[in-house]
Amino acid sequence: MxxxxxxxxxxxxxxxxxxxxxxxxxxxxxxxxxxxxxxxxxxxxxxxxxxxxxxLERIDPQVTVAPDRRTVEVTAGTRYAELAEALHAHGLALHNLASLPHLAVGGAIATATHGSGDRSGTLASAVAEIEIVTADGEPRRVRRGDEDFHGVVVAIGALGIVTRVVLDVEETYDVAQEVHTGLAWSEALENFDAVTSSADSVSLFTTWQPEVVDQVWRKTRLAPGEAYTPLGELFGAPSADRKLHPITHVDPVHCTEQLGVPGPWHERLPHFRADHMPSAGAELQSEYLVPREHAVEAISILRALAPRFAELVQVSEIRTIAPDEHWLSSAYGRDTVGLHFTWFPRSVQVRGAAAALEEALAPFGARPHWGKVFVDTRRQVASLFPRIEDFRELRARWDPAGKFRNTFVHRHLG
Ligand SMILES: Cc1cc2nc3c(=O)[nH]c(=O)nc-3n(C[C@H](O)[C@H](O)[C@H](O)COP(=O)(O)OP(=O)(O)OC[C@H]3O[C@@H](n4cnc5c(N)ncnc54)[C@H](O)[C@@H]3O)c2cc1C
Known part of the structure; x- marks a missing residue:
């Protein structure tokens, strides 16, 4: 497998x-x-x-809405696409989604998977309660407010197997999505805060061309049925007059609806449709999460470094994430900007490029995305998480024999 x-x-x-x-x-x-x-x-x-x-893929998805309609309990192997359909049928919604809805809830939460939005936290930030089977085989329930809660939710599988989660939900909403092309880098960097706050969820897609950010995707929340007023030019970047894939030459058939046409939240927040193969298909990915106050400087450094890695990049995406309190979350305790790379699938060269990126971004305290390619040649990843000792203590308490330890955990968390 x-x-x-x-x-x-x-x-x-x-x-x-x-x-x-x-x-x-x-x-x-x-x-x-x-x-x-x-x-x-x-x-x-x-x-x-x-x-x-x-x-967990053969466990039937079970979605149970709480009587007060503020939370939903779901089995951890359920994919976001299935959860979203069920929520939509109840007139409910999640606060955000990742770029594709094919991910399992348990796996996405375990790695602090995120979408984009200045005021939108990781998908793990919606967790209110978690059921986890720990080393002795017994399921434990941990709720928001419990002492261990923020150590347990984003745990990269190192504490046990999550079987059910309770997630915060809200009344349903629509989203309209507009794509802009050719935003000058000078405008993007000078007006970074204005660009990322210009809609509820904003993503900048770049192939690191010298002059322009290739595309900016802006997603705006609307009340159900509300008409959408186009946002207009974005610092000189016009609205596209046709549907686009983030990799400009790829057929956008896989992508969610654009051109400002409003639709249900779960059919616009992801970039890719639930019923299609997501993204480029043949790819590797890396992502580094930097504190927002250093984002412009970090991006400028990557632009200067681009001749060394750009030929490996299918597309990069720059997104914003609100802080959360989960100890191993890449957005722990800080407003965050994600610098993402969709690479061509050339493992050896990608690892070389990742090492160069990590070196360049180290002064900013860039944290890697747990679920993507990173190399951590300096073995410093653990030190980027201020609560790492608390997590180690929790792991020693919950899993003293190291039942859930694997090479990855040993390599990066010690
Ligand atoms: C095409 C594509 C697009 C992506 N887009 C985004 C994006 O927009 N934003 C983003 O942040 N990331 C994105 N990712 C990365 C992805 O979200 C993470 O890799 C995520 O962990 C995948 O979830 P999964 O269920 O497939 O996890 P797996 O790959 O199956 O597992 C990942 C980790 O989670 C643990 N885990 C899984 N299930 C459980 C469970 N039930 N209990 C305890 N631990 C568990 C595993 O042990 C492992 O440590 C993307 C990946 C791909 C391939």
Whole structure:
């Protein structure tokens, strides 16, 4: 079995496919080393183990709306696309989504997966309660407000297998999406705050051309049925008059509706449609999360470095993320800007480019996205998370024998 990108073959000799969350307990109790598998979209060996892998994909999605309609409980193997459909049928919505809805809820939360929006936190920031099967095979429930909560939610699978989560939801809304082309870099950097706050969710797509940001996607929330007034030019960048893929020469058939046509939140917040193969298909990805106050300087440094890596880049995306309190979240405690790279699938060269990026971004305290390619040659990743010692203490308490430890955890968290 491989990950979605095909660059990692899991070496685990056994992959379990339990059909109920209750079955997960028995597998964990009987196993010496075990890890959870979500929808396999991570680009590294983060999930892998020499012991047992537990895929949650055969567990039926279960979505239960609380009577007060403020939260929903969902099984962790459910994909966001299925959850969104169920919520929409109830007239409810999530605060944000990632670029594609194919991700499993448990896996996305475990790595602090995020969308874009100055006031929008990671998908993990919506977690109100989590059910997790820990080393003894017993499920534990941890709620917002409990002492360990912020250590448990974003845990890269190192504390146990999450079986159910309770997520904050809100009344449904529509979104309209406009794409702008050819925003001058000078305007983008001089007006960075104005650009990213010009809609509820803003993404800058670039191939690191010297003069312009290729595309800016702006997503605006509307009340259901509300008409959309086009936002107009963005610092001289016109609205596109046709639908576009973030990689400009690729057919936009995979992309969600644009041209300012309003539609349900879950059909506009992701860039890619639930019923199509997302993104470029053959790719690797990396992402570095920098404190917002250093974003313009960090981007300027990457522009200067671009001749060294641009030929490997299919497209880069710059997004904003509101802070959260999860100890291992890449947005922990700071307004954050994500500098994302969709690479051509050339592993060796990509690792070289990632090492160069990490060197260049180190002065800004750039944190890597747990689910994407990074190399951490200086073995400093753990030190970028101020609560790392608390997390280590929690892991020692919950998993003293290292049942959920794997090479990735050992390499990056010690
Ligand atoms: C095409 C594509 C687009 C992407 N877009 C975005 C994006 O817009 N924003 C973004 O931030 N990221 C994005 N990602 C990265 C992706 O969100 C992360 O890699 C995420 O972890 C994938 O979730 P998954 O269920 O596939 O996890 P997996 O790859 O299956 O697992 C990842 C980690 O989560 C753990 N895990 C999985 N399920 C559980 C569980 N039930 N309990 C405990 N731990 C669990 C695993 O053990 C592992 O450590 C994208 C990836 C791809 C391939």
């Amino acid at each position: 491989t990950n979605w990108a095909g660059n990692v073959a899991y070496r685990s000799p056994r992959v379990h496919h339990p059909e109920t969350v209750e079955d997960v307990s028995g597998i964990v109790a009987a196993s010496e080393h075990v890890r959870a598998l979500g929808s396999r979209h991570a680009f590294s060996d983060i999930s892998d183990t020499s012991g047992d892998l537990v895929s």
